[in-house]
Amino acid sequence: MFNARIGIDIGNGYVKYKGKVFKTRVKTGKVLKVGHIRDDVHTVKMNGLDFIVGDGEMVTGEDKYDNIRFKLCVLTAIADANKRFKNLKVKLCLGMPLLDKERLEDEVTQKILSWGEQSLIVDDREVTIEIVDVDIFIEGALPILTEDTGHILTLDIGSGTVNAIEWEGMTPINFDTLKGSFYKMYSDMATYLNNTKGGNFTVADVEKLVLKGKKETIIKQVMTDISEIYMIMDDFVSGSASLLKQKFNTEQVEKIQLLGGGATPSFDYWVKHFPHAYVELVPNSQFINSEIYEMVANM
Incomplete structure (x- = not known):
């Protein structure tokens, strides 16, 4: 029935699958094939129209499931992950926050199945894709993957939200989604640098600096101290930690596990704001959700 099974983590910032990643962005047009071709941007032709997947407009909000972007x-990730096949029958697993899963699971599943057979050209390769089975799993379900039966708080730190789940015996006992946005934090950092240092930074520029842990960068041909931007990150984590302490039993969990794309750059700040807890950075934190979904797709 299937010749491909795949788990895809479609976040507000990035699409992650099988160790690969591209931005959750799409625009119409073609990639100019000049110089080095980025492997995180894909050219797609579907229904006679040309698209660039991995650049352009963001794909966010609940209405995204009705959006061609x-x-x-989804189809680009499937095609890119299965280059050996021209005709794909796919079992797909996607993730949702626990708050959304019960409410949206059936509706989103039916929408994806209704796509039927889709013919498209991805990076100059013709492919036909039919998604014939869909699983929706919860984001941040790390204890399911690790079979950890302890009392754990998982924090999935994404571009648009922080999804928190308290686990005991591999069962969710409390959960919430904080609307704090890593994307907004990067935007605030860019605004700060542009206003105080005379720069011309975009959100993407700041994200690159933070992911590399940079405290200095070139502005107007001068190496400039930008360490103040990390106060904005401290404010973001402080506010999120305060909300979590109100909602969850943070002082009695055995450990707090951080995953998601924002986990690594913000790890030290979470340790600071939970001084009495064991805070753990999950290995391969950016791709851990897609690994969980891959496991579910192969069940």
């Missing part, structure tokens, strides 16, 4: 992100 969401469909393009």
